[in-house]
Amino acid sequence: MRRSGETMRLPPIEIALPPWVEDFAAAANQPLGSTQARMEFVIELARRNVDHDLGGPFGAAIFETESGRLIAPGVNRVVACNCSVLHAEIVAIMTAQRALGSFTLAAPGLPACELVTSTEPCAMCMGAVCWSGVRRVVCGARDEDARAIGFDEGPKAADWVRALEARGIAVVRDVCRDNAQAVLQYYVEKGGIIYNATSDVAQKPIEQRRRPCPHRKK
Numbered sequence: 001m002r003r004s005g006e007t008m009r010l011p012p013i014e015i016a017l018p019p020w021v022e023d024f025a026a027a028a029n030q031p032l033g034s035t036q037a038r039m040e041f042v043i044e045l046a047r048r049n050v051d052h053d054l055g056g057p058f059g060a061a062i063f064e065t066e067s068g069r070l071i072a073p074g075v076n077r078v079v080a081c082n083c084s085v086l087h088a089e090i091v092a093i094m095t096a097q098r099a100l101g102s103f104t105l106a107a108p109g110l111p112a113c114e115l116v117t118s119t120e121p122c123a124m125c126m127g128a129v130c131w132s133g134v135r136r137v138v139c140g141a142r143d144e145d146a147r148a149i150g151f152d153e154g155p156k157a158a159d160w161v162r163a164l165e166a167r168g169i170a171v172v173r174d175v176c177r178d179n180a181q182a183v184l185q186y187y188v189e190k191g192g193i194i195y196n197a198t199s200d201v202a203q204k205p206i207e208q209r210r211r212p213c214p215h216r217k218k
């Protein structure tokens with residue numbers, strides 16, 4: 001907390017994927033031709049995110065739709081980075097846009113891109129998809145699967161699929177849903193944090209949470 005008279009210092013916002021994600025992505029350097037292979041890739045990202053960091057059990061990636069070339073992976077970094085917006089889809093979209101040097105993945109000259117996500121997008125991510133420039137969204141687990149373990153998916157329109165399709169964004173659901181659901185369950189079994197604003201963990205003082213904020217002064 002800033003004392004009166006002290007100069008306000010705003011922390012820079014730095015978002016970096018953990019090194020293991022880069023290593024995993026580098027190992028999968030062949031284009032993934034099938035939708036199922038791309039889904040298996042993001043489900044594995046989600047599972048490893050739980051294993052490595054007890055991060056939220058969500059993985060996503062941006063691929064070139066035609067070739068299956070990986071442009072950027074993403075994993076959930078909410079608790080690790082103390083940032084509520086760092087869902088896997090957001091991290092993948094931001095990283096892809098930075099990698100391609102464009103604020104939209106639908107810029108002229110870029111190949112059509114798609115978002116593959118281990119769980120259907122929440123209300124925030126669904127909004128972000130609209131501005132991202134992806135032309136297709138491929139989903140594993142359903143949003144009700146995430147809700148079933150306690151995650152809040154936000155006030156998403158019931159007809160979100162039609163809303164995206166009306167914007168020219170195709171939606172494919174239930175790809176490897178069972179495997180994607182299994183990662184959600186794995187997170188629960190490992191004691192992962194359900195970090196919604198209203199969850200028990202979020203209601204605790206910061207000092208009493210399992211993972212202290214690295215930037216917070218003692």
Ligand SMILES: [Zn+2]
Pocket residue numbers: 087088089121122123124125126
């Ligand atoms: Zn989300």
